[in-house]
Every structure is written in C-alpha cells, then in structure tokens.
Amino acid sequence: MDQIKELGATLTGIEAVMDLDIMRRDIAELRDQAADPDLWSDQEHAQSVTRKLSSLESELGKVEALRGRLEDLEVLYQMAAEEDDSDTKAEADAELDTLAGDLRSLEVRTLMSGEYDAREALVSINAQAGGVDAAAFSQQLQRMYLRWAERHGYPTEIYETSFAEEAGIKSTTFAVKAPYAYGTLRGEHGTHRMVRISPYDNQGRRQTSFSGVDIVPVVEQSDHVEINEDDLRIDVYRSSGPGGQGVNTTDSAVRITHLPSGIVVSCQNERSQLQNRASAMNVLQAKLLERKRQEEADELNKLRGEGTSSWGTQIRSYVVHPYQMVKDLRTLHEEGNPERVLDGWIDEFLEAEIRWLRKAEAGEGDN
Known part of the structure; x- marks a missing residue:
C-alpha cells in the first residue's frame, strides 16, 4: 500500500x-x-x-x-x-x-538542529502596555506554559515572580527542565497581544494588552560567559507574594543588575540567600549568552547586507472579544478556542513555529 x-x-x-x-x-x-x-x-x-x-x-x-x-x-x-x-x-x-x-x-x-536547541529553557514573561490587564494576561501566559510542561511531564522551576498590586504579575522567570525545551519553545519569543472586555474596567470596555516573552537556553559548563563582579549590583530583599504579603521573614531574595547591559534578574524561590544568588547568576549567564549569540548573528547579517532580525515584534494575538481566535502572525496557524490555548494546548502552535523557523533559517543559510 x-x-x-x-x-x-x-x-x-x-x-x-x-x-x-x-x-x-x-x-x-x-x-x-x-x-x-x-x-x-x-x-x-x-x-x-x-x-x-x-x-x-x-x-x-x-x-x-x-x-x-x-x-x-x-x-x-x-x-x-x-x-x-x-x-x-x-x-x-x-x-x-x-x-x-x-x-x-x-x-x-x-527539525531542531540549532546549536542550543537540545538545551533546557529559561522562560521570562514581562507585563507590557495595558496596566492591570497586561499583568493579568502575563499570569495567564505563565500558567499556559506551566500547564503545557505539566502535560508533557517536563519538570519546571520558578525562580522569581513579581506580583502586581491589583491582579496578575509584573514579571516571572522559570525553567523548563527537559532536553529540547529551548528548541521547542524558542519560537515563543516576542510580544503576545490580548484583546478582551476588561474585567477591571467598570464601564466594561474592550482592552488591548501586551506581554513580552523571552526564551533563552540554559547555560552549561562548556559555555564561557565572562562576568566581571565589578559590573554587578546585587540587592537582597524579602520575598513577597500576591498583594505584597511577605512569604519569608528574612531578606533571602536576590536581585542582580548587570550594569553594562542593564539586564536585571531576580530569584526568590529558595530560603537561602546563597542559593538564590547562585540561581540568579545562572539566569544572568543564560541571558548574556543569548545576547552574545544574537549580537554575533546580527553582525553576520550586516556582513551579508541584511537588516537585523527583530525578535521583539508581535508574534501572536489572543482575541476573546468581539470574536474568539488565537492566531500566530508569522505561521498563520490559528485556533478558535482561546481558553483551551491558555490552558496549555499549544503544541500545534509550537510545531508550526519550529517548521517556520527551520524554513527561515534555511533561507538565511542560502544567502
């Protein structure tokens, strides 16, 4: 047959x-x-x-x-x-x-044959324009990825979550500890957009909000990222939960600012300040490694006479009102059930992204 x-x-x-x-x-x-x-x-x-x-x-x-x-x-x-x-x-x-x-x-x-595709992934989510709706949307995205990982049996570890005052989160960073997590999720990098009737608007108006998703590979011992201690500002503070309540009685949470790049990372998941500092340094190394990789790719593009690729652009819209649709703006893959997508059923979006990225990178290699 x-x-x-x-x-x-x-x-x-x-x-x-x-x-x-x-x-x-x-x-x-x-x-x-x-x-x-x-x-x-x-x-x-x-x-x-x-x-x-x-x-x-x-x-x-x-x-x-x-x-x-x-x-x-x-x-x-x-x-x-x-x-x-x-x-x-x-x-x-x-x-x-x-x-x-x-x-x-x-x-x-x-199709996942990139240099770092086999790595575990670090996912960072930051609320952007849209006020409380953006914070609530960011929390929905965090839950979406954690549910997706849970469904596949992938371990996760939340390093930091900064809760917003009224609802949702300002930011979060967590790891998906499974081989090929980076190669699977890297197409999620970019700005996600939500359109819905705001539950926080007493006039019931439609609200558009935005959240930024950053995906970087976890660093390994073979990676070399040189960090000068003099370039770091390290702050310690008390971990906080929703509504600003303290979840620790000691100043164990750690925030590290890399002064030359402006990158800020935090970790508050451990009770030990030393453990939080080590975890935060791992996150910082991963972000600096990805920045170095992106700068090298941009330099190659300049030598080829190409414009630099923009990873910070809007990649997906989640529309709950006036109709229901989740659509990827690059692959054009769409689903008519936003609630299901936000519950972690994103495999078809991820598959379409992987194919799209492979095709786009193969095109770059032909130049």
Whole structure:
C-alpha cells in the first residue's frame, strides 16, 4: 500500500536523523552514570543525568513503538484483504491516520538542529502596555506554559515572580527542565497581544494588552560567559507574594543588575540567600549568552547586507472579544478556542513555529 510505504520512508528518515545507534550508546553511558553511588553527591548534576536518561529512553521508545505499529498495520491490512473484512479495514484506516499524525509530531523533533536547541529553557514573561490587564494576561501566559510542561511531564522551576498590586504579575522567570525545551519553545519569543472586555474596567470596555516573552537556553559548563563582579549590583530583599504579603521573614531574595547591559534578574524561590544568588547568576549567564549569540548573528547579517532580525515584534494575538481566535502572525496557524490555548494546548502552535523557523533559517543559510 502506497501510504504505508510513504510512512515507512518517513520513519526511516527520522531514524537516520536521530541516529538510533548513537542514542542507544548515550543511554548506556547515562545508565552507567546513574548507577554510580557517588552521583548524588552533586544533586544538580545527578538530576541533569536522570532527566537526560529519561528523555532519551522515552524518545527511543517512541521511535521503536512507531516502527512496531507500522509493521502491525501492514499485517492488519493484509488480514482485512484476505478475509474481506470491512471492520478490520476500518480499524486499519483509523490507525493509519493516527500513525501519520504521530509521525508528523516526531518529525518536528528532527527539525531542531540549532546549536542550543537540545538545551533546557529559561522562560521570562514581562507585563507590557495595558496596566492591570497586561499583568493579568502575563499570569495567564505563565500558567499556559506551566500547564503545557505539566502535560508533557517536563519538570519546571520558578525562580522569581513579581506580583502586581491589583491582579496578575509584573514579571516571572522559570525553567523548563527537559532536553529540547529551548528548541521547542524558542519560537515563543516576542510580544503576545490580548484583546478582551476588561474585567477591571467598570464601564466594561474592550482592552488591548501586551506581554513580552523571552526564551533563552540554559547555560552549561562548556559555555564561557565572562562576568566581571565589578559590573554587578546585587540587592537582597524579602520575598513577597500576591498583594505584597511577605512569604519569608528574612531578606533571602536576590536581585542582580548587570550594569553594562542593564539586564536585571531576580530569584526568590529558595530560603537561602546563597542559593538564590547562585540561581540568579545562572539566569544572568543564560541571558548574556543569548545576547552574545544574537549580537554575533546580527553582525553576520550586516556582513551579508541584511537588516537585523527583530525578535521583539508581535508574534501572536489572543482575541476573546468581539470574536474568539488565537492566531500566530508569522505561521498563520490559528485556533478558535482561546481558553483551551491558555490552558496549555499549544503544541500545534509550537510545531508550526519550529517548521517556520527551520524554513527561515534555511533561507538565511542560502544567502
């Protein structure tokens, strides 16, 4: 059957790109590390090893399961033909459609081949124009990404959340601790726009608000980001929750300002000031690494005679009134149920972004 042959060719291509032999070798090495009784003397490294092992085992399992399903499907069609059984044929057709969709989703993983795509991700969200509505929208976006991560079983860690006085949040930074989280989420970088009837406007007027989303890869030991201590201003303060209430009785939260770049990062999730400072430095290193990478890319574009790419532009609109629609302004992918999207069902948007980015970057490489 032609469709099964096409799916088989697609799966063979995916297997080649993912290089299953290397994947199996990496799994074996990580299993050896996980079996080392001294591994947990470094908690952070141990968690990184176990996360990578779990992710690789899951990916390999998906590919092997798809190969098994494809072989079973071929047998199912043969049985339906030999027995002239319409019910078996209908079952095979349904599985064919499902299998094709699962293969498309897996194929997206092979498109993530950028330098940092395999990294974990740091997500920062900042309320922009729109007052209290922007703060409320920013909190909705935070929940959207956390729900998406939870649905996929990806661990997350919130480093800092600055709550607004009336409702919502001014800003937040959190990590998605899963391999390829950066490659999956990096297309979310930019300005998100919400249009709705404001629940905070006593005249019930329509309000447009904006929130900025920043996605950077988590730094690793191999990265070199030189930070001069003299370039830092470090402030300590008391962690606060919604409505300004104190959540700690000590000044354990840490805010670091990198004076040359103006980048400000905060961390308040730990009770120890020392731990918060270490986490905040990791966030600062990640943001400086991304800035350095972007500056290098901009310089290359100038040498090519191209305009610099703008990552800060509006990327997606969430319209709740006068109609209901979420639309990506680059890929043109859209959904008619904003509530579902804001509940974390964003995989189709992410898939469309990954394909769009791959196409755009391939175009740049041809210049």
